[in-house]
Amino acid sequence: xxxxxxxxxxxxxxxxxxxxxxxxxxxxxxxxxxxxxxxxxxxxxxxxxxxxxxxxxxxxxxxxxxxxxxxxxxxxxxxxxxxxxxxxxxxxxxxxxxxxxxxxxxxxxxxxxxxxxxxxxxxxxxxxxxxxxxxxxxxxxxxxxxxxxxxxxxxxxxxxxxxxxxxxxxxxxxxxxxxxxxxxxxxxxxxxxxxxxxxxxxxxxxxxxxxxxxxxxxxxxxxxxxxxxxxxxxxxxxxxxxxxxxxxxxxxxxxxxxxxxxxxxxxxxxxxxxxxxxxxxxxxxxxxxxxxxxxxxxxxxxxxxxxxxxxxxxxxxxxx
Numbered sequence: 001x002x003x004x005x006x007x008x009x010x011x012x013x014x015x016x017x018x019x020x021x022x023x024x025x026x027x028x029x030x031x032x033x034x035x036x037x038x039x040x041x042x043x044x045x046x047x048x049x050x051x052x053x054x055x056x057x058x059x060x061x062x063x064x065x066x067x068x069x070x071x072x073x074x075x076x077x078x079x080x081x082x083x084x085x086x087x088x089x090x091x092x093x094x095x096x097x098x099x100x101x102x103x104x105x106x107x108x109x110x111x112x113x114x115x116x117x118x119x120x121x122x123x124x125x126x127x128x129x130x131x132x133x134x135x136x137x138x139x140x141x142x143x144x145x146x147x148x149x150x151x152x153x154x155x156x157x158x159x160x161x162x163x164x165x166x167x168x169x170x171x172x173x174x175x176x177x178x179x180x181x182x183x184x185x186x187x188x189x190x191x192x193x194x195x196x197x198x199x200x201x202x203x204x205x206x207x208x209x210x211x212x213x214x215x216x217x218x219x220x221x222x223x224x225x226x227x228x229x230x231x232x233x234x235x236x237x238x239x240x241x242x243x244x245x246x247x248x249x250x251x252x253x254x255x256x257x258x259x260x261x262x263x264x265x266x267x268x269x270x271x272x273x274x275x276x277x278x279x280x281x282x283x284x285x286x287x288x289x290x291x292x293x294x295x296x297x298x299x300x301x302x303x304x305x306x307x308x309x310x311x312x313x314x315x316x317x318x319x320x
Contacts, residue, residue: 014201024158024163027150027151034143035065036065038059039059040060042054042138042140046136049268051133052196053133053179053202054180055199055203056198057137057180057202059108063105063108063206078131088091095254099213099218101214102211102213104210106206108210109202109206112199116199120196123192126195129184134185135183138181140207144170145171148168151170172209179198180202185197231250234250236288237283237290238286241279241283242278242282243271243282245268246266248266259291259292260293260295261293262294263298263299263301265280265283266304268301271314276300280300
């Protein structure tokens with residue numbers, strides 16, 4: 001039996017990892033600057049114009065600042081080199097950060113929704129909104145949509161699920177600003193309850209998105225497998241390696257944005273140990289070059305006798 005492990009992936013060389021970290025750092029600081037400006041403007045004008053929806057959207061922007069700093073923290077730690085305590089590296093910092101971001105969004109969203117419900121229970125407390133709130137809501141909508149497109153482009157370039165989550169968080173902000181703008185328009189037209197209704201919708205949208213991020217991150221922390229298409233692609237790469245007759249017991253688990261893989265390779269039974277080892281090395285290198293795999297451990301079996309792995313020691317001795 002042969003076991004080999006290789007951790008050198010060209011796509012995750014120190015140079016590439018550094019470029020990814022710089023891109024994530026730069027884009028997140030841009031997001032921080034925009035969210036600070038938006039939050040201060042929305043809350044100040046919301047208080048001045050007596051718009052609960054705009055204030056809720058401003059609080060949403062403040063929650064973005066928390067998520068931005070979580071991204072900065074995770075980006076600075078997830079690309080640290082493997083050490084004795086973390087032989088597979090620190091990629092799960094991003095997953096843990098995404099889980100924390102999801103929890104924050106759920107808490108913020110439910111708090112906003114509860115505040116809006118209290119307003120709806122007392123319609124007399126809903127004030128008439130001033131028109132300046134509408135201009136600020138529209139400006140926030142444009143700014144957040146532009147931020148979403150920028151962050152998503154960076155996330156795809158550096159292949160970071162955490163940045164993707166942060167980008168879609170910005171898109172949820174744009175959607176919330178749209179809802180707030182509609183609520184303000186309704187209030188200005190005499191339908192005063194539309195402003196707190198907009199705040200309620202924004203809160204539920206925030207909570208829903210936070211739940212989605214948290215649920216996915218929780219599954220990753222529980223060693224969820226890569227998606228079926230990715231697994232099949234890895235299986236195909238292994239099967240097409242010269243000398244590999246069959247592949248079985250292929251298992252994957254996500255490690256941040258990368259994948260850890262275990263696979264049993266079947267080779268001709270009459271090969272030498274060295275020849276079987278060489279085939280497994282070639283198969284492993286092909287996978288590492290073509291897929292986002294952090295680590296691949298291969299186990300070599302004689303062709304058409306994979307059952308030997310699962311037999312008791314005495315039975316294996318009799319069959320050889």
